[in-house]
Amino acid sequence: MSEEKAAAKAAHAILRRLAAKGGIESAQPEAVEAEIVEALERYERSLEAVTAAVLVEATSLAGAQTELDRRSVEADVPLDDVALPDMVDQLSQLLLDSEHVDELFVDDDELDKIVHAALLDYLPAIASRERAKLAAAFVRPRTLLAESKPTPAVTGDYPFPLFEASLESANVDEAGPCAHCEEVVDVRFSKACFACFRAGKVAAYVMDTELGMVRAEDAEEGLLHAAPRSAAPRGYELVEMGTAAGDAEPWVRVRVDGAALTELLHTPKYETWQGEKWLFCCQRPMVFVGPMKEPLLARLREAEETQEEVVGRLLQSGTREAHERTHQVLNGRISMYVFHCPQCRKHRAHWDCA
Numbered sequence: 001m002s003e004e005k006a007a008a009k010a011a012h013a014i015l016r017r018l019a020a021k022g023g024i025e026s027a028q029p030e031a032v033e034a035e036i037v038e039a040l041e042r043y044e045r046s047l048e049a050v051t052a053a054v055l056v057e058a059t060s061l062a063g064a065q066t067e068l069d070r071r072s073v074e075a076d077v078p079l080d081d082v083a084l085p086d087m088v089d090q091l092s093q094l095l096l097d098s099e100h101v102d103e104l105f106v107d108d109d110e111l112d113k114i115v116h117a118a119l120l121d122y123l124p125a126i127a128s129r130e131r132a133k134l135a136a137a138f139v140r141p142r143t144l145l146a147e148s149k150p151t152p153a154v155t156g157d158y159p160f161p162l163f164e165a166s167l168e169s170a171n172v173d174e175a176g177p178c179a180h181c182e183e184v185v186d187v188r189f190s191k192a193c194f195a196c197f198r199a200g201k202v203a204a205y206v207m208d209t210e211l212g213m214v215r216a217e218d219a220e221e222g223l224l225h226a227a228p229r230s231a232a233p234r235g236y237e238l239v240e241m242g243t244a245a246g247d248a249e250p251w252v253r254v255r256v257d258g259a260a261l262t263e264l265l266h267t268p269k270y271e272t273w274q275g276e277k278w279l280f281c282c283q284r285p286m287v288f289v290g291p292m293k294e295p296l297l298a299r300l301r302e303a304e305e306t307q308e309e310v311v312g313r314l315l316q317s318g319t320r321e322a323h324e325r326t327h328q329v330l331n332g333r334i335s336m337y338v339f340h341c342p343q344c345r346k347h348r349a350h351w352d353c354a
């Protein structure tokens, strides 16, 4: 990684300059270098945390840059030259205290100068890396999501109309023989080759959705599992099943286009912690776009929207929850699964955690 390189390069430069002046006696110069690298990487990690926090609330690139400057100072990890005085002190002291340094033959001024010179290359490299992250978050690459024509979804070599995410986020089986036609294939879906899976040969396949489990027989009838009327989702045609003795209200089934449900049963599940929960919109299964990661979050931002506002929109949640979930998803404490509706182009998401 480039960040390791910057730190390692700086550490190496310090040791090399010291050695060139005959300024250091050490039996383990690599251990000294490693200590310097560790100190620099601590700085980088703190700074990265500041950048991530800034991105959560930023609405514009200019605003984000100002905020990064301000908060990095506040967190004691200023950007660029501003960090020089403290960091020179810190690294010089590290060299003086290091148990791997037997003797330094330079005076304090000279030591500071050597450290200073190495940091003059290092600090701007780190600063520009963090600033580039802000810039990247405000660039909106052309995306499938923004296109108006219905694009057939592609998962590598495996096109699924309802699965637009990469194969890594699909729940698939390792290479092996297809359980139905026995052809040996690289990727299997529920133990079937792509062709057999798409042809519906996996008879017992079940997809869990926000409207309940979908099985082959549900798809055939175009009706989903029963629920008491008051618990039924809004906006769907409901088919009454009568009221059982002792029940206050009738049970109903929800009508959903059978062909759309069949398509869902020919679609791989996505990887989750707690199991899939396929979302619906416009009375149809939505298209799975992928797990929420920073690039997807950046892509989903509409003009002037903050990351939190995107998350709030997708989860249909209040600002307080959106704030919390945004931090959690960016820190990897929860996973968020994003869908879009090819009919109305809305995005929705649900989340879970380990």
Ligand SMILES: [Zn+2]
Pocket: 178, 179, 180, 181, 182, 183, 192, 193, 194, 195, 196, 197
């Ligand atoms: Zn097969």
Ligand SMILES: [Zn+2]
Pocket: 281, 282, 341, 342, 343, 344, 345, 346
């Ligand atoms: Zn919709």
